[in-house]
Amino acid sequence: xxxxxxxxxxxxxxxxxxxxxxxxxxxxxxxxxxxxxxxxxxxxxxxxxxxxxxxxxxxxxxxxxxxxxxxxxxxxxxxxxxxxxxxxxxxxxxxxxxxxxxxxxxxxxxxxxxxxxxxxxxxxxxxxxxxxxxxxxxxxxxxxxxxxxxxxxxxxxxxxxxxxxxxxxxxxxxxxxxxxxxxxxxxxxxxxxxxxxxxxxxxxxxxxxxxxxxxxxxxxxxxxxxxxxxxxxxxxxxxxxxxxxxxxxxxxxxxxxxxxxxxxxxxxxxxxxxxxxxxxxxxxxxxxxxxxxxxxxxxxxxxxxxxxxxxxxxxxxxxxxxxxxxxxxxxxxxxxxxxxxxxxxxxxxxxxxxxxxxxxxxxxxxxxxxxxxxxxxxxxxxxxxxxxxxxxxxxxxxxxxxxxx
Numbered sequence: 582x583x584x585x586x587x588x589x590x591x592x593x594x595x596x597x598x599x600x601x602x603x604x605x606x607x608x609x610x611x612x613x614x615x616x617x618x619x620x621x622x623x624x625x626x627x628x629x630x631x632x633x634x635x636x637x638x639x640x641x642x643x644x645x646x647x648x649x650x651x652x653x654x655x656x657x658x659x660x661x662x663x664x665x666x667x668x669x670x671x672x673x674x675x676x677x678x679x680x681x682x683x684x685x686x687x688x689x690x691x692x693x694x695x696x697x698x699x700x701x702x703x704x705x706x707x708x709x710x711x712x713x714x715x716x717x718x719x720x721x722x723x724x725x726x727x728x729x730x731x732x733x734x735x736x737x738x739x740x741x742x743x744x745x746x747x748x749x750x751x752x753x754x755x756x757x758x759x760x761x762x763x764x765x766x767x768x769x770x771x772x773x774x775x776x777x778x779x780x781x782x783x784x785x786x787x788x789x790x791x792x793x794x795x796x797x798x799x800x801x802x803x804x805x806x807x808x809x810x811x812x813x814x815x816x817x818x819x820x821x822x823x824x825x826x827x828x829x830x831x832x833x834x835x836x837x838x839x840x841x842x843x844x845x846x847x848x849x850x851x852x853x854x855x856x857x858x859x860x861x862x863x864x865x866x867x868x869x870x871x872x873x874x875x876x877x878x879x880x881x882x883x884x885x886x887x888x889x890x891x892x893x894x895x896x897x898x899x900x901x902x903x904x905x906x907x908x909x910x911x912x913x914x915x916x917x918x919x920x921x922x923x924x925x926x927x928x929x930x931x932x933x934x935x936x937x938x939x940x941x942x943x944x945x946x947x948x949x950x951x952x953x954x955x956x957x958x959x960x961x962x963x964x965x966x967x968x969x970x971x972x973x974x975x976x977x978x979x980x981x982x983x984x985x986x
Contacts, residue, residue, distance in 0.1 A: 587669035587975070588613070590659065590721075591967040594674060594713040595706065597621045599655060602964040603664050606975075610968050618655050621709070622648045628655060652713055656720040671726045672971040673714050674764060674963065676814065677703040678730035680755050685733070685970040688714060688726040696728075702755065703813055705851055727974055729967045734763030735798070735805050742807045742900075760808035762790045766798050768966035769910055772959050776945065777906070781955070784905035787897050789890065790961065791920070792911035793821035793864065797890070799897035807900050809893050815850050819889050821864035824854040856882040866913045866920065887923040894928060904931050904954050910961040918943065925956065 586605045593600040602615040616630035616639075626646055630639040641658075643651050659665075673688065679699045686692070693714065700707040718726050743757045766788050774782040786800040795818045799806040809817030809825075819825040827850065835841040841849075849858075857864035859882040862872070866886070872879035898904040909921055918940045925935050932953025940947040948956035 586667070588664065588667045589670055589672060589968045589971050589975075590664055590668060590717075591672045591964045591971070592674065592713055592717060593963055593967070594710040597623060597709075599652070599713060600964060601655065601659070602968070603659075604965070604968040605667075606669070606972055610965065610972060612965075615964065616655075618643070618651060621651045622646075626651055628658070630658075648709065648712060649716075652716045656716050660720060665721055665724075668721060668724050669975055670724055670971045671717055671721055672967040673710070673717075673726060673728050674731060674967060675710055675714075675728045676706040676731045676761060677759065678728075678732045678736075680757070682728065682730050683733040683736035685727055685729045685974060688718065688728050692728065699755075702759075704847070706814070725974075727971045729764060729970050731761050731763045732759040734766045735760030735808050738805045738807060745812060756812065758808075758811035760796070760798070760805070761810045761814045762794070762796050762798070762808075764963040764966045765790045765910065765961040766800075766805075768961055768963065769908055769959055770800065770803065771966075771969075773906070773908065773957075776959070777955070777957075781906060785898075785901040785903050786906045786908065787894055787901070787904060788908045788910065789894070789914055789924075790911040791890065791909065791914035791917075794823070795820045795886075795890075795911065795913070797893045797897060799900050801901050807897060818893055819859075819885055820855045821866075822852050822855045822857045824850050824858075825889065856886060859885060866917055870917070870919060883920070883923075887920060887926075890924045891926070891928065894924070895931070898931050904933075907933060907954055907956045909956070909958050915943065915958055915960050921947065921956075921958070 586607045589604045589606060591602045591604070597620055599618040599621070603613040604610045605613055612633050614630055614632045616628065618628045620626045624644070626643040628641045628643055643654055646654060675696065677699055679702060693711065696707065696711055700711070714726065738760065745757055747756065769788050770782060773786070783802050788798045788800060790796055794814060796808060796810040797818065798808040811817065815823045817825050832846050835846065855864060856869060860869055860878045862879065863869060866883070869879045869883050873883055894907065909915065913920055922935055922940055925933050933956060934949040934952035935947055935956060936949045943958050946955060946957050948954060
């Protein structure tokens, strides 16, 4: 039986993973199921699905599957489960939109060609995302596929915040600070408006998306002012396996001393550094916190993360001319009270005061009643934000179906 309401499928592809979700439209978007494909092309590839109203889930090992076969297996399962019945559109997260793509829009053959040309801007993510788009356009050719760009939120940052201090001629080639985690920031601003009110959302706000990939964004009057990630998602704050900001002279040094190649340097910067590199063991904050009492390397990795996050908050407070609201989100930001507390240490001069009891239970607001800055914990939902954007396009009345085939 065909569903009474239309459905929206979202696909959030990373460098070695895919998150997917199916929503049903109506007065609001209702989650039908959500899933993840982890460790694509690596040992231990697993595809998982869970339903929000059930304790039961679905797990399938895809051990030995390469990237293409793993993506195809997910597409086949979604088709077998009948997601195409009532399917109105598919939303794809695209990490890098370059200088020209900053609105969610229909994916066409011409756009895919443009995205391939943009791949050198983010070789860690873009090739995999393009493969996902190609596989699902082939699987579901009769519905529109919509690109939702992760750089879009930051597109209107002030010019001075977008500039890279390199010869000006490179700006015409698209070399600038883009910023990422934009879908998360869009969702968080929507939640802030819903939970705290429109006036609060027009204040001086720092959003901290802290997970394996981590960044912060400064927002004033509802508009982006600055963000920690710049030209690539490897920049800014130290992360699980990424360095964050790095002295550019390091590549030259390692090239001379160790014969390190460009690809070797990129592998180190993206996959072997950050908290994993400092700890020499793991990148997950939960594991690091469990080890820090007996392993100085783990303790130093946690300390570095908190120290750098604290510095970014101070810098963005300066860029904003003060601070009204600090929002923690992402896996670490939502679930690690001790990390939030350590980040906020010594920030009393900004008006940040944490209530320990509220913080320990991950309350919606964890600041003290007397604190001048409202400190909030807000779960993010990139997939829901994508579904919202796709729904808005569908409701606009534009018929994209013929163009998408």
